[in-house]
Amino acid sequence: MLLPGFYDFCCRVRIVSGQNALEKIPAMLKKMKAHTPLIVTDKGVVGAGLVDVVRAAVAGELKLSNVYDNVPVDSDYKIVDEAAKIYRQKNCDSIIAIGGGSVIDTAKGANIVASLGGDTLLDYEGFSAVKRKLNPLVVIPTTAGTGSEMTLVAVIADPDRKIKMLFVSYFVLPDLAVLDPRMTKTLPDFLTASTAMDAMTHACEAYYCLEKNPLSDSFALRAIRIVSENLLKVIKNPADMEGRLALANASTMAGASFSNSMVGLVHNLGHTIGAICHVPHGTAMSILLPYGLEYNMHRCGEVIGEILLPLAGSEVYAKTKKEERPGKVVEFIRKMNNYLHEATGGRHPRYLKEIVDKNGAQVVTESLLPAIAEATMQDGARMANPEEFLPPDAMLVLEHAWEGKPLDLGKVNKGGKKIKY
Amino acid sequence: MNINKYPQIRPGKKLFKRVYVAIMLWTVGKAIQVAAKVDKEVKEELARLPNNFTLRMMVAPEKAFPLFFYAKTLPAFVVDKGLLFYGIQMLLHKDKEGKIKYLGADPKGKKVDLNIVFKNIEAAWLVLSFQESTATAYMHDRFVVEGDLVHSLTFVRVLDIVEVFLLPKIIAKLAVKRYPKWSEMSPLRKFVKRVVIYIRAYTF
Ligand SMILES: [Fe+2]
Numbered sequence: 001m002l003l004p005g006f007y008d009f010c011c012r013v014r015i016v017s018g019q020n021a022l023e024k025i026p027a028m029l030k031k032m033k034a035h036t037p038l039i040v041t042d043k044g045v046v047g048a049g050l051v052d053v054v055r056a057a058v059a060g061e062l063k064l065s066n067v068y069d070n071v072p073v074d075s076d077y078k079i080v081d082e083a084a085k086i087y088r089q090k091n092c093d094s095i096i097a098i099g100g101g102s103v104i105d106t107a108k109g110a111n112i113v114a115s116l117g118g119d120t121l122l123d124y125e126g127f128s129a130v131k132r133k134l135n136p137l138v139v140i141p142t143t144a145g146t147g148s149e150m151t152l153v154a155v156i157a158d159p160d161r162k163i164k165m166l167f168v169s170y171f172v173l174p175d176l177a178v179l180d181p182r183m184t185k186t187l188p189d190f191l192t193a194s195t196a197m198d199a200m201t202h203a204c205e206a207y208y209c210l211e212k213n214p215l216s217d218s219f220a221l222r223a224i225r226i227v228s229e230n231l232l233k234v235i236k237n238p239a240d241m242e243g244r245l246a247l248a249n250a251s252t253m254a255g256a257s258f259s260n261s262m263v264g265l266v267h268n269l270g271h272t273i274g275a276i277c278h279v280p281h282g283t284a285m286s287i288l289l290p291y292g293l294e295y296n297m298h299r300c301g302e303v304i305g306e307i308l309l310p311l312a313g314s315e316v317y318a319k320t321k322k323e324e325r326p327g328k329v330v331e332f333i334r335k336m337n338n339y340l341h342e343a344t345g346g347r348h349p350r351y352l353k354e355i356v357d358k359n360g361a362q363v364v365t366e367s368l369l370p371a372i373a374e375a376t377m378q379d380g381a382r383m384a385n386p387e388e389f390l391p392p393d394a395m396l397v398l399e400h401a402w403e404g405k406p407l408d409l410g411k412v413n414k415g416g417k418k419i420k421y
Numbered sequence: 422m423n424i425n426k427y428p429q430i431r432p433g434k435k436l437f438k439r440v441y442v443a444i445m446l447w448t449v450g451k452a453i454q455v456a457a458k459v460d461k462e463v464k465e466e467l468a469r470l471p472n473n474f475t476l477r478m479m480v481a482p483e484k485a486f487p488l489f490f491y492a493k494t495l496p497a498f499v500v501d502k503g504l505l506f507y508g509i510q511m512l513l514h515k516d517k518e519g520k521i522k523y524l525g526a527d528p529k530g531k532k533v534d535l536n537i538v539f540k541n542i543e544a545a546w547l548v549l550s551f552q553e554s555t556a557t558a559y560m561h562d563r564f565v566v567e568g569d570l571v572h573s574l575t576f577v578r579v580l581d582i583v584e585v586f587l588l589p590k591i592i593a594k595l596a597v598k599r600y601p602k603w604s605e606m607s608p609l610r611k612f613v614k615r616v617v618i619y620i621r622a623y624t625f
Contacts, residue, residue, distance in 0.1 A: 006561040166570065210560045262560075377469070377578065378571050383559055388599035416599040 004421050007213035009260045010170060013150055017179035017249055019241060022057035025096070025138060028176055029062065032136040034094035038087045039064055040107040041098040042071040045142055048186045051098060054140065057180075066090040068110075071099065075106040076157040077121040077165070084113035084121075094136035097174075098183075100195075101146035101281070104139055108154035108172050111137045121156060121167075130169035139174040142183045144247040145195025145282055147202055147255020149177035164275075179252060181244035189235050190347035193340040194282030196231045196247050199223060200333075201270075201285040201292075202254035206261035208296060208303045209384040212421055219257035225310035226250035231336070235343045262384030265376075266292035269394065269401075272375045277364050279355055286337055287352060290330045291397050292385075294407040299386040300419045301326040308332070330406070351404030369398045386419045387412075438546045443509045443526075445549040446478060450511035450523040451622035452583050457521035459617050463582055469575045472519050476535045476576060477528060479510030480545045509545070535568035537576065551588070551596045555580060586614045 016024050029037060041051055046069045055064050068083045083106060087095070095114070097107030109121050115134035116124065124130055139149040154167040184192070203223040206216050227250045234243040270284035293304055305325030309317040312332050320328050340348040349355045355363040364372075373394035376382060382389050393413060400407045456463040470476075512524035512531060524531070539545035544563035547553045555577050558564060566573040581597045585606065594600045 004561075008562060210556060377466075377574065380570050380574065382574065383556060383577070386598075388597070390605075392605075413599065413602055413605060415602050416594075 004211075004213050007211070007215075009213060009215040010152075011150065011256045011260065012170070013174055013256075014176045015179065015252060016176070017245065017252075019181060019245065020057075021178050021180040022054055022140070022182065025054075025176075025178060026058050026061035029094060029136065029138065032094065032175060034136045036066065036090070036092045037062070037064065037094040037096045037136075037138070038083070038090060038092040038110075039067040039069075039096050039098060040071065040083055040103060040110060041067065041069050042073075042103055043069055045069070045099050045103070048142075050142055050183055050186070053182050054096075054098060057182075064096070066092055071103045071106045073102055074157055075102045075109075076159050077109065078159075080106055080109035080121045080156055081113060081119065083107075083110035085119075087114040094138065096138045096140065098140045098142060100141065100143040101148045104141070104146070104148040104174075105154045105156060107137060107139070108174070109156045109167065111135060112154070112167060112172065121165075122158075124167065125165055130167065130171050132171065134171050136176075137174040138176045138178065140178045140180070140183055141248065141251065143187060143191065143195040144184050144244070144251040145198035147199060147251050147258065149174055150252055150255030151259040153259075177252060179245065179248040181241040181248065184244050184248060185238070185241070189238060190340075190344040191282070192238075192247070193231065193235060193344055193348045194280060194286055195251070196227050196234075196282075197286035197289065197337070197340075198282040199247070199251040199254040200227045200231075201266050201289045202258040202263065203227070203250075204289060204307060205263040205266055205292065206254070206257040207307060208293075208300050208386065209262050209264040210386060210419070210421065211260075211262040211384050212303075213261060216257040216261035219253045220261070221307075221310045223250040223254035223257060224307060226253070228311050228336075232339060232343075235340065263381050264292060264385030265295060265382065265387075265389045265394075265397070268376050268379045268381035268385065268389060269372070269397065271379050271381065272372050273352075273364065276372055276375060277355075277368060279352075279363055283349055283355060286340070287349060287355075288397075288401055290333045290337075291401050291407050293326065293330050293333070294409065295389075295393070295397055295412060296386045297326045297330075297409070298412065298414055299416060303419075303421075304329055334406075352398070352402040353404070364402065366402060369395060369402060373398055387416065435542060438542055439509060442480060442542060442545045442549050446509060446511040446526075448587070448622065449478070449549075449580070449583065450513055452587055452618050453513060453579060454521050454523040455618045455621040456579075456583050456586060456614070459621075460582070460586070460614055463579055466575055466579050466582070467515065467521055468519065470515050470572055471534075472515055472517050474515040474534050474572075475524070475531055476513045476515075476537070476572070477510055477533045478513075478537045478539075480508055480539045480542055482508060509542075533568075535566070535572045535576065537564055537566055537573060539564045551584075551592050554596050554598060556598050583618075586611060586618055 068086050071079055095107050095111050097104050111134045112124050112130055113121050141149055152170050152173050154172050156165050158165055203220040207220040226246050230243040230246040234240050266288045269288050273279045273284050274281055307329045308325045337350050341350050352364040357363050373391045376394045396411055457467050510526050514522050514524045548558045584596045585593050
């Protein structure tokens with residue numbers, strides 16, 4: 001690839017990263033002419049003492065007394081409206097989101113309602129309803145993976161209609177993302193593992209899916225290298241603050257990458273499995289990533305092979321023959337998953353059938369696979385996947401991923417030429 | 422200054438592209454209507470759309486068909502009837518019973534639920550002359566989707582199937598991501614549907 005015929009890249013989030021990044025928030029808020037932020041977060045984050053960490057870091061310069069901590073795991077528009085109402089009641093002028101994907105999406109939604117007026121987010125449903133600059137939004141991610149701080153979309157559910165609403169606009173992007181390793185220090189090892197593999201998936205898919213471009217590529221390659229070099233280290237030594245900061249950076253970079261490129265079948269399947277079986281996003285990602293790579297290999301093997309360099313380092317890359325590189329990438333990701341599985345005492349599942357809920361019951365049963373395969377047609381990520389991905393194809397991938405077998409490449413439907421990006 | 426008073430005059434080459442695109446949109450609209458009746462897969466795909474649903478595929482801008490500029494020289498009824506008022510487009514409607522109908526090119530008085538807009542005539546030309554596949558065109562921002570993205574996925578899939586029916590393999594291969602193998606679509610089905618769709622689309 002020299003240059004794609006056309007591409008579009010926009011990344012206008014200010015990022016501060018460092019061991020003491022939280023301390024910079026008051027000055028930066030002041031620059032944005034904001035003085036009374038509303039904290040949007042969830043009970044887990046509060047319980048882990050992370051809001052107190054932020055409070056202590058900004059003490060003396062900023063009072064964080066307005067807190068909305070009711071965000072559930074799957075947020076919906078009613079939560080958004082409630083947060084916006086409190087924003088107005090307390091005369092806030094900005095939002096600080098502290099949490100993972102759900103919290104960040106809720107904060108983005110609440111910022112729409114709070115900035116543009118009205119009582120409910122439903123008023124802003126539909127295309128291009130958000131047309132002007134919103135109030136300042138600061139995001140402090142507490143997981144290193146979703147990359148939501150860099151995406152221009154807020155995904156909010158409507159439980160009454162049982163649909164997910166997408167609010168897509170450059171104005172939805174946060175103004176500031178603060179990466180501080182203190183925020184991910186207390187994350188349990190299996191969550192550190194799965195969220196980092198989510199970031200890895202964002203970077204890999206952004207690198208080989210159809211909307212790849214030189215700018216998203218550079219973010220993706222660096223993110224892959226950082227995750228590969230740091231994830232196992234951090235799992236072994238959870239107090240490795242440098243490693244944690246590195247993972248947070250990788251997550252943000254991968255976020256910038258896939259927000260401007262696109263994701264493909266791994267996310268297509270992941271979203272669908274998440275919706276039907278409530279499998280955590282990161283878990284689905286780590287299981288499915290090798291299959292996404294395998295499935296697309298005959299269409300863009302060369303590009304997938306390039307991932308080996310940041311993933312395994314220059315020595316392995318140089319030693320591996322060009323045509324063997326894509327296979328080596330898959331092998332490396334599988335090895336990572338196996339290592340994470342062992343290091344977390346089996347709490348990082350490697351196959352779909354290994355996923356269990358709190359009571360030890362299987363979450364994805366084999367009988368659910370056809371329904372999942374059928375539902376993949378309803379997810380936008382199927383567009384950017386290099387190879388066509390229809391329900392029978394999804395079924396093929398699901399059967400292998402459920403069992404934990406490498407994908408039988410002979411069974412993949414072929415019929416298109418090498419992808420020209 | 423009212424910019425509308427200074428319409429752009431486009432050279433003849435564009436006119437050819439416009440006519441071609443208009444014919445293609447008409448053909449695609451009719452073909453989808455027929456395919457929805459005769460092909461199981463198309464029927465199943467379209468079942469994903471809600472009933473009472475109108476879809477429009479058009480070339481931006483909506484109200485600037487260049488013949489509008491020549492309207493003064495045309496018979497009055499052409500302008501009065503609004504025949505030239507709207508740009509190149511086609512509308513498909515799924516009614517209360519789930520039947521698909523091609524509605525022509527006049528959006529007047531119709532509520533459009535899903536609007537697929539080619540950014541300009543060049544973009545439409547690239548896609549409808551199969552120089553660029555639907556997926557590539559999507560990646561290259563040749564068209565924008567106004568409405569629920571999920572429904573546009575259904576439409577793109579239907580478009581892909583219909584293109585395979587209508588076009589010879591050598592051209593269809595350029596238009597779709599993966600040309601279906603025998604196991605996915607038998608040559609017999611392809612051939613029969615091709616004949617049926619062409620005959621019915623061009624006769625009634
Ligand atoms: Fe993800």
